[in-house]
Amino acid sequence: MQAQDIQRVMVPFNSLGTWVIVAACCLTVSMTFGFNPQPLLAVGSVSGIVIGFASQEILLNLFSGITMFLTHPFVVGDLVELRTQGAWMKKATVVKIRPLRTMVLTEDNLTMTLPNRMVMDAVVVNHNQTFTSSDVRASLSLRSGCALRRAAQAGC
Numbered sequence: 001m002q003a004q005d006i007q008r009v010m011v012p013f014n015s016l017g018t019w020v021i022v023a024a025c026c027l028t029v030s031m032t033f034g035f036n037p038q039p040l041l042a043v044g045s046v047s048g049i050v051i052g053f054a055s056q057e058i059l060l061n062l063f064s065g066i067t068m069f070l071t072h073p074f075v076v077g078d079l080v081e082l083r084t085q086g087a088w089m090k091k092a093t094v095v096k097i098r099p100l101r102t103m104v105l106t107e108d109n110l111t112m113t114l115p116n117r118m119v120m121d122a123v124v125v126n127h128n129q130t131f132t133s134s135d136v137r138a139s140l141s142l143r144s145g146c147a148l149r150r151a152a153q154a155g156c
Contacts (some may be wrong), residue, residue: 015077057117058100064116065099074126080104083123091127 027037074080074094082089092104092112101113 057115060117061100061115064099064120065101067095067120068102068116069099073124074129078129079127081121081125081127083125084118084121089122 030037076094076097078094079091080094081091085106090106090108092106094102095105095111096103098116100116102116102119103111103113
């Protein structure tokens with residue numbers, strides 16, 4: 001059997017709907033041979049709930065990390081302060097930003113690894129980001145008799 005033949009056979013099994021149909025067919029065939037699928041279904045349901053609760057924290061940290069990569073509240077090397085639940089953390093320098101955790105170095109040379117969910121829930125004061133006003137003020141004087149529209153286009 002060549003690789004193309006295997007790929008042609010496996011392509012229909014790529015969607016979730018196909019796998020549901022295959023599982024339903026396997027259960028139907030097994031019931032015709034006297035197999036009781038209820039204990040298997042119960043174990044599968046309980047296992048799914050346990051895995052869902054166990055992975056909840058990991059997924060929260062992962063999505064927080066993705067949000068941090070997209071919004072850039074700080075970058076590696078920035079001096080930051082975090083306020084979590086009413087308490088300020090010491091000033092710290094961002095060392096690494098990973099998908100699940102952010103590593104900072106405090107003023108006391110202590111390395112802290114923080115879950116990204118905690119960082120995203122905190123108020124972040126970034127001492128390296130400053131916002132300046134970019135307003136430009138200029139005075140414009142027009143000669144009398146010069147139309148305003150013509151002055152804007154040609155510089156009367």
